[in-house]
Amino acid sequence: DAGVTQSPTHLIKTRGQQVTLRCSPISGHKSVSWYQQVLGQGPQFIFQYYEKEERGRGNFPDRFSARQFPNYSSELNVNALLLGDSALYLCASSWAGTGTEAFFGQGTRLTVV
């Protein structure tokens, strides 16, 4: 069975640009969460979606937005990129709406120059 898949794996963007990251959850999983992991730190929660509805939002600016599609895949959008947005962006999926037993993808490494 395929795990959580994220695309692209690596991305280089310029300050001020916009970026869209994509995530396909494990088949049967209806919950998708997004995390930002800066080098040397633990993942920080950005969003959680369940059945296409936003259930949680972390302390990130409005430049960050996300959505979940009818097939439960998800996109994370970041506008007006800053150098500080450079990080590993992780998507996690769970069968439970509460988010337990979350499985992470390999992440998208975003570098902002």
Added chain:
Amino acid sequence: QQQVKQSPQSLIVQKGGISIINCAYENTAFDYFPWYQQFPGKGPALLIAIRPDVSEKKEGRFTISFNKSAKQFSLHIMDSQPGDSATYFCAALSQETYKYIFGTGTRLKVLA
């Protein structure tokens, strides 16, 4: 109150030894506590998890010990192997807020 404090920051263990990583939390609303293993350039992989109504859970060489009154939990890796060398994160989830709070990570190195 939302923090999860993890220690040590780094750990070196001989092959065959026991690796112990500790975490502490404050928020009593947390009700699910997983441990994740992460290799460089990869996403975190779920190792083992526990709920607060259980004091210990064992899966293979990995054991979680949970102390609800002290609001602490720990990961024990028995018979540590060089392949266990990775960064380990504890986390806590409140099923009311749907978000995981991660510890700061422990970089484990197992010497051959």
